[in-house]
Structures are given as C-alpha cells and as structure tokens.
Amino acid sequence: MIRHLCALALLAGFAAPAAGSAQAVQNATLRRAQQAYDNLEYRQVVSLARAALRERLTGPERARAYELLGFTYGAMDSILKAVDAFKQVVLIDPERQLDPNRVSPKAYSAFDVALRQVLLVRQLRVDSTTFVGGRGAVPIRFTVTQPARVVTRAIAGAGGGTYVIDSGAWNGQVNLSWPARLANGDPAPAGSYTVVVEARLGQNGFSASQPIRVSHGSVDTLPSLTTLPGYQYLSETEVPPQSWRPLGLAFLYTGGALIGTLGLESSSLGSSSKRELAVVGGAALVTGFVMTLRKPAPRPAAANILYNRLLRDQIARRNQDIAKENVARRQQVQLTVVPLSKPSGAGPR
C-alpha cells in the first residue's frame, strides 16, 4: 500500500511540470502525448511524442515534446534516454529550469546530468546600477554548464565599438564586473549595448546575450556647509551673574578719591570743601547701586569665541575640500545601466 502511494506521489511529481506547460500546445499529436502522459500511459507517450517531433512544431512545442520524453523515460527508469531528451530541451531552451520541489529526483538528476553534458551559457543577468564613471562597475552574472573558454563583450549598437569585458576559463556560476570605461579611461559612450557571453569548448560553442542601455548624467555636486553636523555656534557673549560688584567698585573708586583728598589736604589750608566730592561721589554710588539692580552687561566669552573661530576654520576647510571635490565632480559622468527586454538570441553555435 505504501509503495503504491509512493509511486502515485512520484508520478504526480513527473506530471506536474508537464501539465503546467500544456496550455500552449497547438499540435494535436503533442496534445495527445500530453494527455497520455497525464493518464500515465508511458509507452503511448513515447510513440506520440516521437511522432510529434517528426511533425512541424514550434520551438516551445519541440522543447515540450522532448521534455515529455525526458519525464517519461525518467519514470520508466531509462535514465540515459531521459538525459538525451533533456539535452535537447536545454539546447532549445537554455533557460529551462526544473523546480526540484515539483519534479521527481530521477527526472531532476537526469536534467542536471543533461545540463552538464551540454555547453550552455545560462541565466545571464546584468543588474541595473548607477555609479560615477571610474568608481563603480556593472555586475554581470551567468552560469556556464561546462568548463570552457568564455569571452564576455559589450557590443555597442548602431555600428559602435566592441569592448571586451572579460576573457577567461570558467565553469559554473560566474560573477563579473564591467567598469564601463574605455581603454583611455573615459566612460563608455551612452547608448544601447548588447552584452554577449561566448563560451567555447573545442568545437562546441554557445553564446548568450543581454541588451542594456547606458545613459550619462551629471554627478551631483556637494552643497557648501554652513554648519557642521553636531556642532553649533555658541554665543560669543555671556551675561555674568548679578552681583554687588558695581556698587562695590563705585565705593572703591569714590573711597579712593576721598582717601586721596583727605590724605593730601594741606594742613596749612585746612580741610577742603567736600561739596564737590559729595556731588560726584554720590552720583557714582547711585550709579553703582542702580547698576547692581540692573541686568549686567553681556561680556565676551573668550572660550566660546575661540570655539566659534575653530568651528569657522573647520567649516572653511571643509568647504575648500568640497569646492575641490565639486570641481572634480563637474568633470565626472554618472553612468546608469539598465537591462532591456531580452530577445530570443541565444543558441548553440
């Protein structure tokens, strides 16, 4: 009973990808093959799929027919035949990918073996990016299914030049970065490009391409600083705390005048009139008293003045650096690279 359940689950795994792609089938023989596969009539699937392959099929239909054969041979434990069928699938549709969660391990391993036996460049991706010319690169990723000599180029459209991005021996997942610069250091001219990855192994070759658009923009300049983040100008004056100092000083100065007058009076002339000192000294004391009651005058805060001077100097230096940076930035180009929709331009060579 358990073995039957496992077999049913396995068959359901084989059936899932085929059923999912049955909608686009136009060929009647292929539809019958699909129906036979759904009904688990494997021998009939093989004969109908082979018959369909002798008929006129579209590319996707042809890939579907081989895929049905691959899943069917896999279910029939004819692994070598399944691998051959899957090799035809990936040669027709190199981007074909099986979901390991939805297909049987047998079919998946046959598909994986088929991938390793065919030289393919798959999953070529060029990410959108924006960077200042000379300070960044365009990320390029792809997968080579066999060890091969791989040359990656960017071919400018409309008779433009060809720029070699990379040339090397690769296998598996490959990550490249293209600085989008010419040999003389200038940024790549704006326009449409096609990133072409050519893999060659002996007589076998395969290429994949991805169109991209490179556009130029001006690099943002930096604004001048008026303040430094986290640092603020301090008040250059401070109001001292209220005190009796004004009255004390008035007393001190008036007292000095009084003591001087008393001490220097001529003994032969007698005591001099104090009327004049009383008027002026009284005025000084009253003024001192009033000033004691009033809010003291702000006085320069030496530490704050020094701090502000240092801050101004620092901001001036930063602005000088920013000005130099902006001069350089005005001579720079901001490159924006965007991948375009991909035409069906891949195939064995």
Add this chain to the structure above:
Amino acid sequence: MSRATAGVVLLVLASRAAPAQGVAVTVGPQFALVSYREVAAGLRYQGTGFGAAASARYGKLSAELGVLRLTLDPASGSAATSGFTATEVDAWVAYDFAVYASVEAGVIRRTADPEFAAQSVGAVRIGARSFYEIGPGATVLFRANYLAAPTFSGGGHASFSIDLGLGLDVRLAGRLHGTAGYTFQRISRKTNPGGTGEIDAPIQATVARVGLAVGF
C-alpha cells in the same frame, strides 16, 4: 565770538567727522562747582561755572579736553574781599596699557581775572588712571596725575603738586551720556617774596563737573 565758544564749535565740527575714521567722540556742556584755597586757610573761595568737555577714543588711544569758566567768590568767613573769574583748560592723552588702566599725560592751565586776584597756574600732567565698566554703559574712573614743572603768575615753585580725579560716565539714552567728574588739586607752592626767604604758599582746589555729552 569768544575763544571758548570758538573752541567748542571747533570740537563739535571735528566730532562730526571723527566717526568715519573709527573714532568715538563725545562732546557736551558741563556745569561746575568749585572751591579754591590759597596761601592760608582764611583765603578761600567758592563758586560755580560752565564749560564744555570733549573726549575721543581710537583703539587704545584716548584724549580728553575740558574748558571751564568759573566764577569764584569769597566763601563765608574768608579773608578775601573780592572774587575773581578763572578759566581752566585741562587736556589729556592716554594710552591703555591694560584692560582697566592707562597711562596719561597732559596739561593744565588756569588763569585768573583780575590777573593777581589769584595765582594763574600752568603745569604738565603725568599720571595714570584706572577705569571700570560697572554696568551697561556706565564707567567709573580714578586718576592720579603729578603736576610737573608748574609755573605761577606770581612766581615761585612747587616741589610737590598732585591732581586726583574721580569720573563717571553713564549712557543715559542712545548717544546721550551723563558725565560727572571730581578733581582735587594740591600744589605745594613756595615763594620767596622780596628775597626774605621761602615761604609756603600752597594752592588747593576742588572742582566738581556735571554735564551731558553727545556721542558720535
């Protein structure tokens, strides 16, 4: 037009042009109270007067000029029988050698009319002053000047002459300042009348000036 009036007019005209040169100038009238004693305790006068004062400051340099016209009458109990009129001119230039102190030099010239009613005095001032801002716009000042090389209309000489001062400047409103100044002057004059030997003929004066000044 008297010479004093002409001097005041000249000061006002000069003060108008000063701000453009970065010079702070004040000019204003003054009212004065004066006490004067000479030779002996019995010879004393008191009076009042009017005048004008001007000051200018340029950086650490400053200058002051004061002119007073005083009318003195014998004080009660004085042996003097008649009063006199005095004209006093004081001038200083100073240099701030510290935030609250400066050295100064100047001249004093006081003349009496009638000429021999009192001693006319002229001397060179050399001294120092201390000043302190005791509040917003309020400054007190204390000065001590030695009066060097004094000359007297009646002859004689003075081995010791000193002039002490107390000053006050308060900014009342805007450019208007209130000023007050006190001066105590002691001159130990000696004279030798008729070649009979030197006798003491000291001079002692106190002057209080109260006035207004306009700053430019």
